Amino acid sequence: MQAEDLRFEQVLDILERLYQRGNRLVVLEGGEPMLWKDGPYSIHDVVAAARKKFFSVGMTTNGTLPLDVDVDTLWVSLDGLEATHNALRGAPIFSRIMDNIKRSQHPRLFAHITINSVNAAEIPELIRFLQHKVRGITVQFYYPYNHQDELFLDFDRREKLLEEIIQLKRTGFPVLNSFAALQALKRNTWRCDDRLIDNANPDGSITQGCYLKNRADIDCSKCGFSPHTEISLACQVNLQSILAGQRIFF
């Protein structure tokens, strides 16, 4: 759910509606959740309310603020090694993020990497760099929101890179995406099953299914949303994906 511009009462209402719709896991993301405030309420109040309802509460942050939030799973988004991350984010923030990661005692602190045409070449090195700094790493591929988007990584490079990531996972690097999902993402040979996903929008409405609905044109042939891959495979009773979900959230 995206909570940045919502009032606290609206956030509580969304959490309740998500719960009533059958959701039992929630991930707070969109904008920068750690910055969310409404009068006396901060993101810590949102997390506390969510934890009362849901089996597991996750959050994705840019990592620039102290990672002291009491979620079950905490992802820090990383777009590359220092120069690449700073260039893609337009600010010299990489060293601050690394300091925050170093200071964090969070038991399930993960890095989440969105792979694109600019950072693709250094992803294996980034995974090696992160190995002992975070508990796990998840990867997904950049979706071309504008059709001629230069950040989109072509499928030949995607396949080659996924082979390298699979090899790293085989040799013990903490890549949390399942082998099944990594294989399926090579040429998008997975069948999307997005029934189990709900997205809360900034206006408080809830959209069922793919994250792109009501946000951008959907071109499934270019999809790289690995969480959707994993959830779809889990719905189709792929045990690797079910176990990957368990490892990430519980």
Ligand code: SF4
């Ligand atoms: S873009 Fe991806 S997640 Fe969205 S409907 Fe298509 S395959 Fe599913």
